Amino acid sequence: GAVWRPRANEDVVVTTDSLVEDIHFRLDWTDWESLGHKILAVNVSDLAAMGSIPKLAVITLGLRGDERVRDLEALYRGLGDLARRNSMLLAGGDIVRSPFALMFHVTALGETRQRRVLVRSGANPGDVIGVTGTIGASAAGLRILQSNLGDPRRTAATASTLIAAHIRPEPRVALGAILLEQGATAAMDLSDGLIGDLPKILSASEVSAVLESRRLPVAAAVKSLFPDDWFDLAMRGGEDYELLFTAPAVAWRRIASAVADVGGAVAQIGTIVERSTRESTIEIEDLHGERQRISPGAFDHFGSN
Structure with a gap:
């Protein structure tokens, strides 16, 4: 022991x-x-x-x-x-x-840092929803690994970067400390995909969310190699191990600045809103400003590789 x-x-x-x-x-x-x-x-x-x-x-x-x-x-x-x-x-x-x-x-x-921690249950209506880094790269890397040997995406210049995102994820320790110090209200890591993990924050905090598709931080390599699937990879792909968080709007600038100071990046992808029903919901706003309710869906660890 x-x-x-x-x-x-x-x-x-x-x-x-x-x-x-x-x-x-x-x-x-x-x-x-x-x-x-x-x-x-x-x-x-x-x-x-x-x-x-x-x-x-x-x-x-x-x-x-x-x-x-x-x-x-x-x-x-x-x-x-x-x-x-x-x-x-x-x-x-x-x-x-x-x-x-x-x-x-x-x-x-x-x-802990002075007995303070970030939990899932602190999100409030009016908070912004943020994510570190980019999303969907790990799922894209997994898709390449699953592809046939003759698939041209295997030899793409960016394939090794996407595969590395899947097999060697980098935990965001410094960024988690910044979120805590700069006033984030809730956080968790993205292991089961955005639409698998965001509902856990919403349910624990008894709130709902509106996401903006145009703000999703998806790497150009993912969009280039998966032009028809990048949105699904970003929303439902698992094992990004980036940090999903909420924070008051007034805290966003100082969070983004502090993250940039250590070489990181954050993207504001939506807003926390009050529940309109007894259950938490997620709506996503498309490029034309129209909203659609989406169903939660997590990365399936029991699916076939």
Whole structure:
């Protein structure tokens, strides 16, 4: 076991996640070092979304038993590099036999900043809805990996960038801290897609939302390689691990400025509104200003890869 004593008057944030072979990753699509990175990154992203400081992680490896030592060393290089960049301690874990599929389970702990955290339940009518970075790149990368070998998108100049967004997501720790300090009211990371995750904030906060399609931050590479599908990739694609948040309109300029100061970007994509029914709803405004109600839909971890 491991003992960690946080500083006086601080709280501990705990998150846990699992990655299972052929559900969350495939070995013919990733290298072992990138896999180690992603195993930890998805947990650190949860800590980032709460504005907390990542501190330590414990890791359980479910192995078949025929893995090569150099592959496991590469796995731990990926884990260790990300941990070092975030001043985290890898505090041990466990190894178990998993004969049918590789499985990795991580529990990560973080420390609050003066006992303050971002949660999902703080959004208020009138708040703007924002997102860091771009959305849809990971889903586009996954689509390329799933494509036939002869698909010309595989050899596109931007294909490697989109694939990297899927296999090596970068947790937004610094941006989560900025959101907390600059007055965001609610936040979470985008693991299940915009239309999979936004309803979680809306339900917890008992509000609804109006999105503007023209404001969605979708990379040019996604639009270029998927001209007919980019909107769906942005709205329903999973595993972006960007931060989705809400904030008072008066706080937007200082949030955007502080994020830009550390080399990041945020986009204002909509507005929080009061519920008109007992259930939270999402409407999206098209390029002509017409609104349409859309159905929530999350990234399907049980879908076929």
